[in-house]
Amino acid sequence: MTVTNARRALARLPGWRIALSGLTIAAIATSVATAQDKGTLEPKPLPPLANPDDPKTPAKELFGRRTTAAPLQARSIGFYAKGCLAGAVAMPINGKTWQVMRLSRNRNWGHPDLVSFLEQLSQKAPKVGWRGLLVGDISQARGGPMLTGHASHQVGLDADIWLTPMPDRELTRREREEMSATMVVAKSRKDVDPDVWTPAHAAIIKTAAEDPKVERIFVNAAIKKALCRSTDTDRNWLRKVRPMWGHDYHFHIRMSCPAGNPDCRPQDAVPPGDGCGKELDWWFRDAIIKPKPAPKPKDTKDQPKPRGMTMADLPAACRQVLLAP
Numbered sequence: 001m002t003v004t005n006a007r008r009a010l011a012r013l014p015g016w017r018i019a020l021s022g023l024t025i026a027a028i029a030t031s032v033a034t035a036q037d038k039g040t041l042e043p044k045p046l047p048p049l050a051n052p053d054d055p056k057t058p059a060k061e062l063f064g065r066r067t068t069a070a071p072l073q074a075r076s077i078g079f080y081a082k083g084c085l086a087g088a089v090a091m092p093i094n095g096k097t098w099q100v101m102r103l104s105r106n107r108n109w110g111h112p113d114l115v116s117f118l119e120q121l122s123q124k125a126p127k128v129g130w131r132g133l134l135v136g137d138i139s140q141a142r143g144g145p146m147l148t149g150h151a152s153h154q155v156g157l158d159a160d161i162w163l164t165p166m167p168d169r170e171l172t173r174r175e176r177e178e179m180s181a182t183m184v185v186a187k188s189r190k191d192v193d194p195d196v197w198t199p200a201h202a203a204i205i206k207t208a209a210e211d212p213k214v215e216r217i218f219v220n221a222a223i224k225k226a227l228c229r230s231t232d233t234d235r236n237w238l239r240k241v242r243p244m245w246g247h248d249y250h251f252h253i254r255m256s257c258p259a260g261n262p263d264c265r266p267q268d269a270v271p272p273g274d275g276c277g278k279e280l281d282w283w284f285r286d287a288i289i290k291p292k293p294a295p296k297p298k299d300t301k302d303q304p305k306p307r308g309m310t311m312a313d314l315p316a317a318c319r320q321v322l323l324a325p
Contacts, residue, residue, distance in 0.1 A: 052322060058308035062322055063144025067106055070142050070324035074112050076155035076257060076264040077143075077317045082309070083265070084318035085143030085156035091115045097122035097132035099166060101176045107146070110138040111156035113213070113258045118159060121208055128203035131168065136160035136181075136250055142321050145309050155264060157215075157255040161208075163201060164249075181249035185222045189289045192226040202227055205251055209237040215267060218244040218252035221283035228276035238274040243283050263317055 052062055063084065074087030088109040093100040098118065100108045110118075115138075122133045139156045140146060152158050164182040171179070184201060186193045192201075205227065209217050219227075221243035228238065244252070257264035271279075282288070311319060 052311055052319065055310060055312060057310060058145070059310050059314055060145035060147050060308060062311065063140055063142055064147035066140065066142045066144075066322065068141050069109060070321045072321065072324055075261045076111050076157055077261075077321065078155055078263065078315040079265040080152045080155055080158060080254065080267065082313065083143060083155040083315060084321045085109070085111060085139055085154070086317075086321045086324075087112075088139065088141055088143065088156055089115050090141075091118060091135060091138060094170060095119060095122060095132075097125055097166075098135055099132070099171055099176070100135045101162065101171075101179075102136065103173060103176055105137065107137040107140055107153070108135065109141045109143075109156065110159065111255070111258060111261075114138065114157055114159060114255050117211065117213055117255065118253075121204075121211070124207050125204055128207055129198075129200035130165065130204040132166035133204075134162035134164050134166050134181075136162055142324075144314070144318065144322070152254075157257070157264075159253045160250045161204075161253060162250050165200070183249055185220050185248040189222060190225075190284055191222050197226060202230070205241065206230075206232075206237055208251075208253055209240045213255055214240060214253060215256040216254040216270065217241045218247050218254070220244070220246065220248040221280065222248070223251070224275065224280060225284075228274070228280065235274045235276075238276060239270050239272070242270070242275065243280060263315060 051057055069088040069090070070086045072086040074089070076085055077083050089112050091098075091100055091108045091110060093103060093108065118133065118135060118138075125132050136159070137150065137153055138159045139153050143154045143156050145151075145154060150158075162181045163184050164179075182196060184192050184196045201223075205217060205219065205223075208214055217240055219241055224241055224243045227241055230238065254267070257266045311322070
């Protein structure tokens, strides 16, 4: 750790009032490393909230800087990829059968129904051979578009679960930030890696899909292919498991709109069938697995940049969520 990084990190520790000139480089670095391992190092403060009335201000710049939940009745507002979240609750970072990852992102907020579901799913995990859940991104404190990453996860009803088995100990803060999730897809992209994929991987996804509150589960097409080899007599749960680009390190749970949330817009119904036929074959065409590189644009100087989502694109109720104290 450099002196500059150590000073910056140490300065962010709440309650520290230390004359930095009196500390050696080693002392600074040691103090910061200790705080990181204990999980007491706060994420870097974000700049002040931008002007929500400026029509050019991207909504992600507004919602990405709200670090606490809106103190309103819990409700999901809008669509999974165009909405916000009131009355969110934070999933505790540790439980007997779960651990939250990437804590610095502050994305462990969700609708109370989703957080409750994840805790219940984690308790079922050991019964199917999966020690517990490593929980990735859920939503921001007030939902909405994120500064980086997902297009969805905006209404507190989406959650990413790592395909990495939870260790039998509590991970340190540093490990939660730096360790990588497990790639379960083979290099060919046509199936799962037999050296990595286990029956427990399939069992935890099936367990999630069988819950009636789950709307969909997104996985890599190779994972869907592996699940289609199931010999279950009842294959209805497979309908919910949908192939999607990426999702080779985690599976994505999407909950249905909760009861009593009239402003939550549901997704179209899942098509009939188990999704294991010709529709799955489409994902393994060479054009999909090995797409040709996109041609480089000749000149981008005069081309307008894509417009990001603004408050005007979100449901009107999201303004109240954003501006709530």
